[in-house]
Amino acid sequence: MLRCLPTFRARAARAMSTTPSLVQIEKKDNYAIVRLSRAPVNSLNMELLQAIDEAVQSLEQDKNIKGMILSSTNPKIFSAGLDITEMYQPKTKRLREFWRAFQNTYLRLYTTPLATVAAIEGHSPAGGCLLAMCCDSRVMSLGGPLIGLNETKLGIVAPFWMRDVMVNTIGHRETEKMLGLGLQVNALRGKEIGLIDEAVPVEQVHSVAEKLLLEWLSIPSSARKLTKAMMRDETAQKLRSRLDEDRSNFVDFCETDKVQSALAGYLAALKKKAEAKAAK
C-alpha cells in the first residue's frame, strides 16, 4: 500500500498538469479568491458553470472561509458571458443541462451566505455581468472594459431572473434602458447608475475588492447573512418555483430558426473580428 502511494501521487500530479482547472481557488486568511480560468475569454460553457457552482459550494463548506472575491485569470476579460457555441445548433439534452447549470450557478452565487465581491478588470458582457451582479459589491477598472446585459443586440432575450437581478441592482428604469437597448457601459457610467460600486485603475482593482470584502466581513456574521437572505431569497425563490418551466422556455426559444440564425450571424461576426485582429 505504502509502495503504491508515490505512483498514485505521480498519477494525480500528471492528471493535474494535463487537465487545467477551469476555476482557480486561492485561499487567504478568512476568504478566497476565485479566478475564472477558461481561455481565451471565460465564456461560460456547462463545465465552467458547474466548476463555479462547485467552487462556491466548497468554500461555503469550509468553516475558515467567510467570503470570496470573484475574478479572472485574464485581466482583459472577466467573462464573455454564456458560451454561444452551447446555444448554436445544440443537442436538446445538452442544452437543457447547460441551462440547468446556469440556473444552479446563479442561484448558488446570488444566495450564498459568503460575502462576495466581483473584481472586474476586463469586459463583462451578458452572463459575465450576471455573475458580477450576483456579488454583494463590484469593483471595476477604469478605461476600456464594458459591462452590461447586451442580449437584445444578439437577437436573444435575457430570462426574467437576469432582469430581476439587474432591477434589484440598478432599479427599474435604468434596467429598462440597459436591457432593452442591450447597453454596455464603462466603469464610470456603471458607478453613476449603481451597477459598479468602485471604479478604479486596473492595478487597484484587487486591493479595493479586498477592502470592500473586509467591510462586509466586519459586520456580525449572522446579521449579515440573514439580511442578505432577506434581500435576495424572494428573487431566487421566483426562479426556484419555475425551474422546469424556465428550462423548457429556454430550450424552445433557443431552438427556433430566428434565434439560431441570430446566433449564427453573431458567431460569424465574432470570428471575423478575431481573424482581423490576428491578421494585424
Ligand SMILES: CCCCCCCCCCC/C=C/C(=O)SCCNC(=O)CCNC(=O)[C@H](O)C(C)(C)COP(=O)(O)OP(=O)(O)OC[C@H]1O[C@@H](n2cnc3c(N)ncnc32)[C@H](O)[C@@H]1OP(=O)(O)O
Ligand atoms: C421568452 C424568453 C425565454 C428565455 C430564453 C432565454 C434566451 C437565452 C438568453 C440567454 C442569456 C444570454 C446570456 C449570454 O451571456 S450570451 C453571450 C453574450 N456575450 C457576448 O456578446 C460577448 C461576445 N464576445 C465579445 O464581445 C468579445 O469576444 C470580448 C469583448 C468578450 C473579448 O474580445 P477579444 O477581442 O479579447 O476576443 P475575441 O472577440 O477575439 O474572442 C476570442 C475568441 O473567443 C470567442 N468568443 C468570444 N465570446 C464568446 C462567447 N460568448 N461564446 C463563445 N465564444 C466566444 C471568439 O469567437 C474568438 O474565437 P476564435 O478565436 O475561435 O475566433
